[in-house]
Amino acid sequence: MASGVKPRVKVPKTAAAGDTITIKTLISHKMESGQRKDKEGNVIPRSIINRFTCEFNGQSVIDVTLEAAISTNPYFEFESTVPEAGEFKFTWYDDDGDVYDTSKKIAIG
Amino acid sequence: MKFKAMTAIAALVISTPFMASADADDDQLVVNGEIEMITKAPAPAHLADALDEVISGWHMRSDETQEMQADDFDNPAMIFVEQAQDDWNTVMGTKDKSCASCHDNVEDSMAGVRTVYPKWNDAKETVYTMEMQINDCLTDGMGADAWKKSGAKMARMEALISVQSRGMPMNVAIDGPAEATWEQGKDLYYSRTGQLDLSCASCHEENYGNRIRSDHLSQGHINGFPVYRLKNSKLTTPHGRFKGCVRDTRAETYKPGSAEFIALELYVASRGNGLSVEAPSVRN
Amino acid sequence: MDFTRRETLALGAGAAVMAVLPFQVQAAADDAIAEFTGGADVAMGGVELTAPEIAENGNTVPVSVSAPGATAIVIYATGNPTPGVATFNFGPLAASQTASTRIRLAGTQEVVAIAKMADGSFAKASSTVKVTIGGCGG
Numbered sequence: 361m362a363s364g365v366k367p368r369v370k371v372p373k374t375a376a377a378g379d380t381i382t383i384k385t386l387i388s389h390k391m392e393s394g395q396r397k398d399k400e401g402n403v404i405p406r407s408i409i410n411r412f413t414c415e416f417n418g419q420s421v422i423d424v425t426l427e428a429a430i431s432t433n434p435y436f437e438f439e440s441t442v443p444e445a446g447e448f449k450f451t452w453y454d455d456d457g458d459v460y461d462t463s464k465k466i467a468i469g
Numbered sequence: 470m471k472f473k474a475m476t477a478i479a480a481l482v483i484s485t486p487f488m489a490s491a492d493a494d495d496d497q498l499v500v501n502g503e504i505e506m507i508t509k510a511p512a513p514a515h516l517a518d519a520l521d522e523v524i525s526g527w528h529m530r531s532d533e534t535q536e537m538q539a540d541d542f543d544n545p546a547m548i549f550v551e552q553a554q555d556d557w558n559t560v561m562g563t564k565d566k567s568c569a570s571c572h573d574n575v576e577d578s579m580a581g582v583r584t585v586y587p588k589w590n591d592a593k594e595t596v597y598t599m600e601m602q603i604n605d606c607l608t609d610g611m612g613a614d615a616w617k618k619s620g621a622k623m624a625r626m627e628a629l630i631s632v633q634s635r636g637m638p639m640n641v642a643i644d645g646p647a648e649a650t651w652e653q654g655k656d657l658y659y660s661r662t663g664q665l666d667l668s669c670a671s672c673h674e675e676n677y678g679n680r681i682r683s684d685h686l687s688q689g690h691i692n693g694f695p696v697y698r699l700k701n702s703k704l705t706t707p708h709g710r711f712k713g714c715v716r717d718t719r720a721e722t723y724k725p726g727s728a729e730f731i732a733l734e735l736y737v738a739s740r741g742n743g744l745s746v747e748a749p750s751v752r753n
Numbered sequence: 754m755d756f757t758r759r760e761t762l763a764l765g766a767g768a769a770v771m772a773v774l775p776f777q778v779q780a781a782a783d784d785a786i787a788e789f790t791g792g793a794d795v796a797m798g799g800v801e802l803t804a805p806e807i808a809e810n811g812n813t814v815p816v817s818v819s820a821p822g823a824t825a826i827v828i829y830a831t832g833n834p835t836p837g838v839a840t841f842n843f844g845p846l847a848a849s850q851t852a853s854t855r856i857r858l859a860g861t862q863e864v865v866a867i868a869k870m871a872d873g874s875f876a877k878a879s880s881t882v883k884v885t886i887g888g889c890g891g
Contacts, residue, residue, distance in 0.1 A: 370542045380848035388548045420844025427837040431813045431855040432702035433545045439848035683885035699813035753809035
């Protein structure tokens with residue numbers, strides 16, 4: 361699944377210290393549920409992203425456990441406090457051991 | 470399955486005389502708070518006998534689905550548009566060219582392109598869909614292999630090109646050299662097919678606004694194509710959708726890229742002349 | 754409408770299956786919830802679950818949860834083959850204990866959110882989502 365997995369995140373470029381910001385994330389992934397069968401009637405094995413985390417300067421904002429009932433191309437929206445300038449780090453963990461990550465800097469201003 | 474289909478037929482038969490039409494809503498579609506979409510427009514002249522107004526399928530969807538299309542971050546199709554942007558800049562084929570080698574910036578070079586496709590191609594003396602033009606670029610211009618008709622790569626490139634025309638009204642030409650193909654497409658639109666004996670018009674002209682089972686029938690415009698369908702979580706091209714519709718009438722379908730579907734695409738696109746390019750839209 | 758004996762039996766068997774199946778999946782959801790709460794009492798209220806009354810397609814249903822003061826919120830789809838959907842653990846920098854996502858629902862069912870509060874108590878909200886079948890191939 362490692363090919364073609366593309367994370368997208370939406371974070372404001374600046375905020376005032378102590379501000380609340382809204383973050384949205386989306387990643388391309390089939391989220392194969394393990395419930396479907398192929399044309400020969402064999403169960404297609406589960407292959408999903410099972411965990412998503414967002415950290416800011418090393419401190420946790422949210423840590424999500426995903427099950428097979430999360431839709432294809434997982435989407436999350438949540439709110440973070442911005443205590444200081446720094447960097448958000450977003451990480452997605454795949455069943456197959458792959459890890460996808462991306463970062464976004466935010467300035468105080 | 471058989472029973473479901475019979476229920477669907479019964480629903481269709483009953484719906485016309487008895488059911489109050491659940492009409493299109495009056496919401497306004499503004500994408501990213503800036504692109505104002507024309508989602509209702511006076512019907513083009515060639516439809517004068519059939520419709521007064523053309524209405525985007527966006528109006529037939531629930532608020533949740535409508536909202537997904539109103540913001541490029543909430544619209545899952547934009548994942549594929551970003552992938553196509555990478556394709557645009559990738560060197561392919563024996564001539565060491567990318568799309569950008571000839572067309573530079575997609576934002577500038579492709580603005581307005583989606584509004585006039587399908588269109589007559591003078592050199593090839595036939596009506597060209599955007600897919601055919603993309604494949605010509607790949608094979609003749611770049612020395613690369615053609616992409617699969619209506620495949621994932623093709624769909625996302627069509628989406629990327631369409632995005633550059635969002636908000637602009639569809640304006641395909643139906644006269645001049647394209648007229649014969651347009652007439653062929655019109656014949657197909659009104660031809661009943663399959664065991665269920667339905668034409669495109671049976672659902673999308675005579676029954677739009679009514680429900681087919683729990684689904685709200687649209688006028689079947691393609692100004693929002695390629696479309697991200699919640700059903701299969703990926704982009705669907707006009708020919709892919711036509712195939713699904715014809716299959717659902719229980720007929721052998723034409724193939725994506727066939728002469729029949731090219732003609733039908735031109736005709737269906739012309740029915741939506743005046744509506745904004747919405748692609749990539751979000752539907753159920 | 755007349756039924757033969759055989760048809761009547763078949764109908765009865767069908768009805769029995771219909772009655773039993775939802776009960777089994779509900780039991781799976783109850784077990785999953787009990788595992789999260791450790792069997793503790795769960796109060797209604799204190800957590801908000803927003804989901805559409807009617808989902809146009811069960812494959813992508815937008816839901817959001819909010820529980821001020823919660824450390825974690827779990828979403829369950831009680832009618833799915835496996836009831837777990839997602840667990841949101843809120844870190845120290847979460848500005849609010851809210852989150853939105855898109856989920857799969859196998860059919861019309863009750864969606865449940867359980868929040869674990871900072872004091873160790875639990876709160877619950879639920880919402881019935883009708884999942885419709887589209888006209889053209891579902």
